[in-house]
Amino acid sequence: MAANGMIASVLKKRGAQLQTEWLKELEAAGSGASRGRISSDELSKQTSQFVQLLTAVADSKQADALNSAQGKQLREFLEALIRSRVEQGFSSAETATFIFSFKKPLFQALRVEAGGNAEALAQEIWAATELLDSLGMHTVTAFQRAREELITRQQEEMLELSTPVVKLWDGILALPMIGTLDSARTQVVMESLLQKIVDTGSEMAIIDITGVPTVDTLVAQHLLKTVTALRLMGAECIISGVRPQIAQTIVHLGVDLQGVITKANLADALALALKRGGYKVSHE
Amino acid sequence: MERIPILRMGELLLVTIQVDMQDQMAMRLQDDLTNAISKFGAKGVLIDISALEMVDSFIGRMISDIAGMARILDATTVLVGMQPAVAITLVELGLSLPGIATALNVERGMALLRRKV
Numbered sequence: 001m002a003a004n005g006m007i008a009s010v011l012k013k014r015g016a017q018l019q020t021e022w023l024k025e026l027e028a029a030g031s032g033a034s035r036g037r038i039s040s041d042e043l044s045k046q047t048s049q050f051v052q053l054l055t056a057v058a059d060s061k062q063a064d065a066l067n068s069a070q071g072k073q074l075r076e077f078l079e080a081l082i083r084s085r086v087e088q089g090f091s092s093a094e095t096a097t098f099i100f101s102f103k104k105p106l107f108q109a110l111r112v113e114a115g116g117n118a119e120a121l122a123q124e125i126w127a128a129t130e131l132l133d134s135l136g137m138h139t140v141t142a143f144q145r146a147r148e149e150l151i152t153r154q155q156e157e158m159l160e161l162s163t164p165v166v167k168l169w170d171g172i173l174a175l176p177m178i179g180t181l182d183s184a185r186t187q188v189v190m191e192s193l194l195q196k197i198v199d200t201g202s203e204m205a206i207i208d209i210t211g212v213p214t215v216d217t218l219v220a221q222h223l224l225k226t227v228t229a230l231r232l233m234g235a236e237c238i239i240s241g242v243r244p245q246i247a248q249t250i251v252h253l254g255v256d257l258q259g260v261i262t263k264a265n266l267a268d269a270l271a272l273a274l275k276r277g278g279y280k281v282s283h284e
Numbered sequence: 285m286e287r288i289p290i291l292r293m294g295e296l297l298l299v300t301i302q303v304d305m306q307d308q309m310a311m312r313l314q315d316d317l318t319n320a321i322s323k324f325g326a327k328g329v330l331i332d333i334s335a336l337e338m339v340d341s342f343i344g345r346m347i348s349d350i351a352g353m354a355r356i357l358d359a360t361t362v363l364v365g366m367q368p369a370v371a372i373t374l375v376e377l378g379l380s381l382p383g384i385a386t387a388l389n390v391e392r393g394m395a396l397l398r399r400k401v
Contacts (some may be wrong), residue, residue, distance in 0.1 A: 194368030201388055229371040234364060234386035234393070 178211030210241030334365025
Protein backbone atom coordinates (compact mmCIF):
# COMPACT_ATOMS: atom_id res chain seq x y z
CA MET A 1 0.00 0.00 0.00
CA ALA A 2 2.22 2.76 -1.25
CA ALA A 3 -0.59 5.25 -0.65
CA ASN A 4 -0.13 4.63 3.06
CA GLY A 5 2.85 6.93 3.01
CA MET A 6 0.84 10.01 3.85
CA ILE A 7 -1.23 8.23 6.50
CA ALA A 8 1.91 7.11 8.25
CA SER A 9 3.50 10.56 8.16
CA VAL A 10 0.28 12.21 9.39
CA LEU A 11 0.02 9.71 12.22
CA LYS A 12 3.63 10.31 13.17
CA LYS A 13 3.45 14.09 12.96
CA ARG A 14 0.08 14.69 14.53
CA GLY A 15 -0.43 11.55 16.62
CA ALA A 16 -1.09 13.42 19.90
CA GLN A 17 -3.43 15.95 18.29
CA LEU A 18 -5.34 13.20 16.48
CA GLN A 19 -5.77 11.37 19.73
CA THR A 20 -7.23 14.40 21.49
CA GLU A 21 -9.69 15.00 18.67
CA TRP A 22 -10.56 11.34 18.61
CA LEU A 23 -11.37 11.38 22.33
CA LYS A 24 -13.71 14.32 21.68
CA GLU A 25 -15.38 12.38 18.87
CA LEU A 26 -15.82 9.36 21.12
CA GLU A 27 -17.39 11.59 23.76
CA ALA A 28 -19.78 13.03 21.19
CA ALA A 29 -20.74 9.56 19.99
CA GLY A 30 -21.60 8.50 23.54
CA SER A 31 -18.80 5.96 23.83
CA GLY A 32 -16.54 8.22 25.87
CA ALA A 33 -15.55 8.29 29.49
CA SER A 34 -18.43 10.48 30.70
CA ARG A 35 -20.88 7.58 30.92
CA GLY A 36 -18.87 6.11 33.78
CA ARG A 37 -18.33 2.72 32.22
CA ILE A 38 -14.74 3.40 31.43
CA SER A 39 -12.28 5.80 33.06
CA SER A 40 -10.79 8.62 30.98
CA ASP A 41 -7.31 7.45 31.97
CA GLU A 42 -7.99 4.02 30.55
CA LEU A 43 -9.58 5.40 27.41
CA SER A 44 -6.70 7.76 26.66
CA LYS A 45 -4.24 4.93 27.25
CA GLN A 46 -6.17 2.71 24.84
CA THR A 47 -6.45 5.41 22.18
CA SER A 48 -2.75 6.31 22.35
CA GLN A 49 -1.79 2.67 22.10
CA PHE A 50 -4.09 2.23 19.11
CA VAL A 51 -2.60 5.27 17.35
CA GLN A 52 0.87 3.91 18.03
CA LEU A 53 0.05 0.46 16.66
CA LEU A 54 -1.79 1.90 13.67
CA THR A 55 1.25 4.02 12.87
CA ALA A 56 3.37 0.91 12.84
CA VAL A 57 0.90 -0.80 10.51
CA ALA A 58 0.70 2.20 8.13
CA ASP A 59 4.46 2.46 8.26
CA SER A 60 5.05 -1.19 7.33
CA LYS A 61 4.26 -0.41 3.67
CA GLN A 62 3.17 -3.92 2.91
CA ALA A 63 0.47 -4.76 0.42
CA ASP A 64 -1.60 -6.60 3.00
CA ALA A 65 -0.81 -4.44 5.99
CA LEU A 66 -3.25 -6.06 8.42
CA ASN A 67 -1.78 -9.49 7.98
CA SER A 68 1.77 -8.37 8.71
CA ALA A 69 3.45 -8.76 12.07
CA GLN A 70 2.42 -5.22 13.04
CA GLY A 71 -1.12 -5.94 11.86
CA LYS A 72 -1.23 -9.00 14.06
CA GLN A 73 -0.14 -6.93 17.04
CA LEU A 74 -2.89 -4.42 16.32
CA ARG A 75 -5.51 -7.11 15.97
CA GLU A 76 -4.46 -8.72 19.24
CA PHE A 77 -4.61 -5.36 20.98
CA LEU A 78 -8.12 -4.83 19.59
CA GLU A 79 -9.28 -8.28 20.68
CA ALA A 80 -8.11 -7.66 24.25
CA LEU A 81 -9.80 -4.27 24.19
CA ILE A 82 -13.06 -5.75 22.92
CA ARG A 83 -13.11 -8.42 25.59
CA SER A 84 -12.90 -5.71 28.24
CA ARG A 85 -15.61 -3.72 26.40
CA VAL A 86 -17.92 -6.75 26.48
CA GLU A 87 -17.41 -7.07 30.22
CA GLN A 88 -18.05 -3.34 30.70
CA GLY A 89 -21.40 -3.77 28.96
CA PHE A 90 -20.79 -1.87 25.71
CA SER A 91 -22.99 -2.75 22.74
CA SER A 92 -21.51 -3.92 19.45
CA ALA A 93 -22.31 -0.55 17.80
CA GLU A 94 -20.59 1.36 20.59
CA THR A 95 -17.56 -0.90 20.33
CA ALA A 96 -17.33 -0.41 16.56
CA THR A 97 -17.71 3.35 17.09
CA PHE A 98 -14.35 3.24 18.84
CA ILE A 99 -12.75 2.61 15.44
CA PHE A 100 -15.08 4.54 13.17
CA SER A 101 -14.95 7.77 15.17
CA PHE A 102 -11.24 7.93 14.39
CA LYS A 103 -12.10 8.57 10.72
CA LYS A 104 -13.11 12.20 11.10
CA PRO A 105 -9.93 13.47 12.80
CA LEU A 106 -7.76 11.35 10.51
CA PHE A 107 -9.44 12.61 7.33
CA GLN A 108 -9.15 16.19 8.49
CA ALA A 109 -5.48 15.75 9.18
CA LEU A 110 -5.02 14.15 5.76
CA ARG A 111 -6.75 17.11 4.12
CA VAL A 112 -4.40 19.54 5.80
CA GLU A 113 -1.43 17.38 4.84
CA ALA A 114 -2.48 17.03 1.18
CA GLY A 115 -2.86 20.77 0.72
CA GLY A 116 -4.70 21.36 -2.54
CA ASN A 117 -3.85 18.05 -4.19
CA ALA A 118 -7.34 16.61 -4.56
CA GLU A 119 -6.28 13.44 -6.34
CA ALA A 120 -3.73 12.49 -3.71
CA LEU A 121 -6.23 13.30 -0.98
CA ALA A 122 -8.90 11.06 -2.52
CA GLN A 123 -6.40 8.24 -2.80
CA GLU A 124 -5.23 8.68 0.78
CA ILE A 125 -8.78 8.84 2.12
CA TRP A 126 -9.67 5.68 0.27
CA ALA A 127 -6.68 3.88 1.71
CA ALA A 128 -7.48 5.12 5.21
CA THR A 129 -11.13 4.10 4.86
CA GLU A 130 -10.16 0.66 3.71
CA LEU A 131 -7.82 0.20 6.65
CA LEU A 132 -10.22 1.49 9.28
CA ASP A 133 -13.19 -0.38 7.81
CA SER A 134 -11.41 -3.68 7.91
CA LEU A 135 -10.43 -2.94 11.50
CA GLY A 136 -14.04 -2.08 12.25
CA MET A 137 -15.23 -5.35 10.75
CA HIS A 138 -12.66 -7.13 12.78
CA THR A 139 -13.98 -5.39 15.88
CA VAL A 140 -17.53 -6.54 15.24
CA THR A 141 -16.47 -10.13 14.60
CA ALA A 142 -14.33 -10.18 17.70
CA PHE A 143 -17.14 -8.61 19.72
CA GLN A 144 -19.51 -11.33 18.64
CA ARG A 145 -16.99 -14.03 19.42
CA ALA A 146 -16.38 -12.60 22.89
CA ARG A 147 -20.13 -12.57 23.53
CA GLU A 148 -20.50 -16.14 22.37
CA GLU A 149 -17.69 -17.22 24.66
CA LEU A 150 -19.46 -15.51 27.52
CA ILE A 151 -22.73 -17.29 26.73
CA THR A 152 -21.05 -20.69 26.44
CA ARG A 153 -19.28 -20.19 29.74
CA GLN A 154 -22.50 -19.23 31.46
CA GLN A 155 -24.27 -22.25 30.00
CA GLU A 156 -21.56 -24.52 31.34
CA GLU A 157 -21.78 -22.91 34.76
CA MET A 158 -25.54 -23.39 34.78
CA LEU A 159 -25.10 -27.02 33.80
CA GLU A 160 -22.82 -27.60 36.75
CA LEU A 161 -25.10 -25.78 39.13
CA SER A 162 -28.22 -27.58 38.07
CA THR A 163 -27.18 -31.14 38.81
CA PRO A 164 -26.47 -31.60 42.51
CA VAL A 165 -26.43 -35.14 43.84
CA VAL A 166 -27.41 -35.15 47.51
CA LYS A 167 -27.06 -37.85 50.10
CA LEU A 168 -30.35 -38.45 51.90
CA TRP A 169 -29.32 -41.33 54.09
CA ASP A 170 -26.54 -43.83 54.36
CA GLY A 171 -26.73 -45.62 51.02
CA ILE A 172 -29.49 -43.43 49.59
CA LEU A 173 -28.72 -40.68 47.07
CA ALA A 174 -31.17 -38.20 45.62
CA LEU A 175 -31.01 -36.15 42.48
CA PRO A 176 -33.51 -33.31 42.33
CA MET A 177 -33.86 -32.31 38.69
CA ILE A 178 -34.94 -28.78 37.91
CA GLY A 179 -35.67 -27.30 34.51
CA THR A 180 -36.07 -28.76 31.08
CA LEU A 181 -34.05 -31.86 30.34
CA ASP A 182 -32.13 -32.05 27.11
CA SER A 183 -29.59 -34.56 25.89
CA ALA A 184 -26.54 -32.62 27.08
CA ARG A 185 -27.96 -32.07 30.56
CA THR A 186 -29.18 -35.61 30.95
CA GLN A 187 -25.74 -36.85 30.01
CA VAL A 188 -24.15 -34.73 32.74
CA VAL A 189 -26.81 -35.78 35.25
CA MET A 190 -26.34 -39.44 34.40
CA GLU A 191 -22.56 -39.28 34.66
CA SER A 192 -22.51 -37.39 37.95
CA LEU A 193 -25.09 -39.70 39.50
CA LEU A 194 -23.32 -42.87 38.39
CA GLN A 195 -19.97 -41.54 39.59
CA LYS A 196 -21.46 -40.63 42.96
CA ILE A 197 -22.91 -44.13 43.24
CA VAL A 198 -19.42 -45.57 42.78
CA ASP A 199 -17.84 -43.05 45.17
CA THR A 200 -20.31 -43.54 48.00
CA GLY A 201 -21.22 -47.17 47.43
CA SER A 202 -24.91 -46.31 47.63
CA GLU A 203 -27.42 -48.89 46.48
CA MET A 204 -30.41 -46.62 46.14
CA ALA A 205 -30.88 -43.55 43.99
CA ILE A 206 -33.96 -41.36 43.86
CA ILE A 207 -34.46 -39.14 40.83
CA ASP A 208 -36.91 -36.42 41.69
CA ILE A 209 -38.59 -34.82 38.68
CA THR A 210 -40.86 -32.40 40.55
CA GLY A 211 -39.02 -29.48 38.95
CA VAL A 212 -39.20 -30.80 35.41
CA PRO A 213 -41.97 -28.88 33.64
CA THR A 214 -42.70 -31.30 30.82
CA VAL A 215 -41.87 -34.87 29.99
CA ASP A 216 -41.78 -35.85 26.36
CA THR A 217 -40.66 -39.10 24.76
CA LEU A 218 -37.06 -37.92 24.65
CA VAL A 219 -36.98 -37.05 28.35
CA ALA A 220 -38.66 -40.33 29.21
CA GLN A 221 -36.10 -42.12 27.08
CA HIS A 222 -33.29 -40.37 28.95
CA LEU A 223 -34.80 -41.32 32.30
CA LEU A 224 -35.12 -44.95 31.23
CA LYS A 225 -31.49 -44.97 30.11
CA THR A 226 -30.35 -43.61 33.47
CA VAL A 227 -32.41 -46.21 35.33
CA THR A 228 -30.97 -49.01 33.16
CA ALA A 229 -27.41 -47.80 33.63
CA LEU A 230 -27.95 -47.67 37.40
CA ARG A 231 -29.30 -51.20 37.37
CA LEU A 232 -26.31 -52.41 35.38
CA MET A 233 -24.03 -51.01 38.05
CA GLY A 234 -25.95 -52.81 40.75
CA ALA A 235 -27.96 -49.95 42.21
CA GLU A 236 -31.70 -49.44 42.34
CA CYS A 237 -33.49 -46.36 41.17
CA ILE A 238 -36.78 -44.73 42.12
CA ILE A 239 -38.33 -41.92 40.12
CA SER A 240 -40.31 -39.56 42.32
CA GLY A 241 -42.25 -36.35 41.92
CA VAL A 242 -44.41 -37.57 39.05
CA ARG A 243 -47.23 -35.06 38.79
CA PRO A 244 -50.70 -36.12 37.58
CA GLN A 245 -50.29 -34.32 34.24
CA ILE A 246 -46.95 -36.03 33.69
CA ALA A 247 -48.42 -39.43 34.49
CA GLN A 248 -51.12 -38.73 31.90
CA THR A 249 -48.58 -37.59 29.32
CA ILE A 250 -46.39 -40.64 29.84
CA VAL A 251 -49.32 -43.02 29.32
CA HIS A 252 -50.60 -41.07 26.31
CA LEU A 253 -47.16 -41.13 24.73
CA GLY A 254 -47.10 -44.89 25.18
CA VAL A 255 -43.78 -44.82 27.06
CA ASP A 256 -43.18 -48.11 28.81
CA LEU A 257 -42.06 -47.43 32.38
CA GLN A 258 -42.52 -51.00 33.51
CA GLY A 259 -39.75 -52.20 35.70
CA VAL A 260 -39.16 -48.67 36.94
CA ILE A 261 -40.35 -47.81 40.42
CA THR A 262 -42.23 -44.51 40.40
CA LYS A 263 -43.59 -42.54 43.34
CA ALA A 264 -45.75 -39.44 43.52
CA ASN A 265 -43.43 -37.57 45.88
CA LEU A 266 -39.98 -37.64 47.38
CA ALA A 267 -41.24 -38.62 50.85
CA ASP A 268 -42.81 -41.82 49.53
CA ALA A 269 -39.65 -42.61 47.61
CA LEU A 270 -37.49 -42.09 50.70
CA ALA A 271 -39.82 -44.28 52.77
CA LEU A 272 -39.51 -47.06 50.21
CA ALA A 273 -35.75 -46.67 49.95
CA LEU A 274 -35.40 -46.88 53.73
CA LYS A 275 -37.59 -49.96 53.81
CA ARG A 276 -35.51 -51.63 51.11
CA GLY A 277 -32.37 -50.78 53.03
CA GLY A 278 -33.75 -52.53 56.09
CA TYR A 279 -34.46 -49.36 58.07
CA LYS A 280 -37.59 -48.88 60.14
CA VAL A 281 -39.04 -45.46 60.78
CA SER A 282 -40.96 -45.17 64.00
CA HIS A 283 -42.81 -42.33 65.65
CA GLU A 284 -43.12 -41.97 69.40
CA MET B 285 -2.49 -65.99 24.97
CA GLU B 286 -3.67 -64.62 28.28
CA ARG B 287 -6.62 -66.30 29.84
CA ILE B 288 -8.97 -65.10 32.51
CA PRO B 289 -8.71 -67.16 35.70
CA ILE B 290 -11.80 -68.86 37.09
CA LEU B 291 -11.66 -69.38 40.88
CA ARG B 292 -13.75 -71.94 42.65
CA MET B 293 -15.25 -71.15 46.04
CA GLY B 294 -17.36 -74.12 47.09
CA GLU B 295 -20.30 -74.22 44.77
CA LEU B 296 -19.64 -70.71 43.48
CA LEU B 297 -17.28 -69.59 40.73
CA LEU B 298 -15.48 -66.27 40.80
CA VAL B 299 -14.29 -64.61 37.60
CA THR B 300 -12.39 -61.33 37.84
CA ILE B 301 -11.60 -59.56 34.61
CA GLN B 302 -8.48 -57.51 35.31
CA VAL B 303 -7.44 -56.55 31.80
CA ASP B 304 -9.17 -54.97 28.86
CA MET B 305 -10.83 -57.90 27.22
CA GLN B 306 -9.96 -58.90 23.69
CA ASP B 307 -12.52 -60.71 21.58
CA GLN B 308 -10.45 -63.92 21.61
CA MET B 309 -10.15 -63.81 25.39
CA ALA B 310 -13.89 -63.38 25.73
CA MET B 311 -14.56 -66.39 23.50
CA ARG B 312 -12.14 -68.43 25.54
CA LEU B 313 -13.73 -67.30 28.81
CA GLN B 314 -17.09 -68.46 27.50
CA ASP B 315 -15.60 -71.88 26.82
CA ASP B 316 -13.72 -72.16 30.10
CA LEU B 317 -16.60 -70.96 32.21
CA THR B 318 -19.23 -73.30 30.79
CA ASN B 319 -16.80 -76.21 31.19
CA ALA B 320 -16.02 -75.19 34.78
CA ILE B 321 -19.71 -74.90 35.66
CA SER B 322 -20.47 -78.40 34.48
CA LYS B 323 -17.26 -79.87 35.91
CA PHE B 324 -17.71 -78.44 39.43
CA GLY B 325 -21.49 -78.40 39.41
CA ALA B 326 -21.42 -74.72 40.29
CA LYS B 327 -24.65 -73.06 41.38
CA GLY B 328 -23.55 -69.47 41.08
CA VAL B 329 -21.13 -67.36 39.05
CA LEU B 330 -19.81 -63.97 40.13
CA ILE B 331 -18.20 -61.87 37.41
CA ASP B 332 -16.21 -58.87 38.61
CA ILE B 333 -15.69 -56.28 35.87
CA SER B 334 -14.53 -53.39 38.04
CA ALA B 335 -11.24 -53.15 36.15
CA LEU B 336 -12.94 -53.12 32.76
CA GLU B 337 -12.88 -49.59 31.45
CA MET B 338 -14.02 -50.08 27.90
CA VAL B 339 -16.62 -52.27 26.28
CA ASP B 340 -17.87 -52.65 22.77
CA SER B 341 -21.00 -54.33 21.52
CA PHE B 342 -19.17 -57.65 21.16
CA ILE B 343 -18.01 -57.78 24.78
CA GLY B 344 -21.40 -56.59 25.99
CA ARG B 345 -23.03 -59.34 24.03
CA MET B 346 -20.54 -61.84 25.37
CA ILE B 347 -21.35 -60.99 28.99
CA SER B 348 -25.03 -61.36 28.25
CA ASP B 349 -24.36 -64.70 26.50
CA ILE B 350 -22.30 -66.02 29.39
CA ALA B 351 -25.17 -65.30 31.79
CA GLY B 352 -27.59 -67.05 29.44
CA MET B 353 -25.37 -70.12 29.18
CA ALA B 354 -24.87 -70.25 32.95
CA ARG B 355 -28.63 -70.09 33.46
CA ILE B 356 -29.15 -73.09 31.18
CA LEU B 357 -26.51 -74.96 33.19
CA ASP B 358 -28.49 -74.05 36.35
CA ALA B 359 -26.13 -71.44 37.72
CA THR B 360 -27.07 -67.87 38.68
CA THR B 361 -24.88 -65.05 37.41
CA VAL B 362 -24.19 -61.83 39.28
CA LEU B 363 -22.27 -59.06 37.56
CA VAL B 364 -20.44 -56.71 39.90
CA GLY B 365 -18.45 -53.49 39.84
CA MET B 366 -19.46 -52.04 36.50
CA GLN B 367 -17.91 -48.60 35.93
CA PRO B 368 -20.19 -45.66 35.06
CA ALA B 369 -18.66 -45.23 31.61
CA VAL B 370 -19.21 -48.89 30.84
CA ALA B 371 -22.81 -48.74 32.04
CA ILE B 372 -23.51 -45.69 29.88
CA THR B 373 -21.91 -47.34 26.85
CA LEU B 374 -23.93 -50.52 27.25
CA VAL B 375 -27.17 -48.57 27.60
CA GLU B 376 -26.35 -46.51 24.53
CA LEU B 377 -25.63 -49.72 22.64
CA GLY B 378 -29.06 -50.96 23.65
CA LEU B 379 -27.65 -53.79 25.76
CA SER B 380 -29.57 -53.55 29.01
CA LEU B 381 -28.63 -57.15 30.00
CA PRO B 382 -32.10 -58.15 31.20
CA GLY B 383 -32.21 -61.05 33.63
CA ILE B 384 -28.69 -60.52 34.91
CA ALA B 385 -28.41 -59.65 38.58
CA THR B 386 -25.98 -56.83 39.37
CA ALA B 387 -24.27 -55.50 42.49
CA LEU B 388 -21.99 -52.59 43.32
CA ASN B 389 -19.00 -54.61 44.54
CA VAL B 390 -17.78 -58.16 45.13
CA GLU B 391 -18.86 -58.17 48.78
CA ARG B 392 -22.45 -57.25 48.03
CA GLY B 393 -22.47 -59.48 44.98
CA MET B 394 -21.40 -62.44 47.09
CA ALA B 395 -24.15 -61.75 49.63
CA LEU B 396 -26.68 -61.52 46.82
CA LEU B 397 -25.45 -64.72 45.21
CA ARG B 398 -25.57 -66.64 48.47
CA ARG B 399 -29.17 -65.49 49.00
CA LYS B 400 -30.11 -66.60 45.50
CA VAL B 401 -28.42 -69.99 45.48
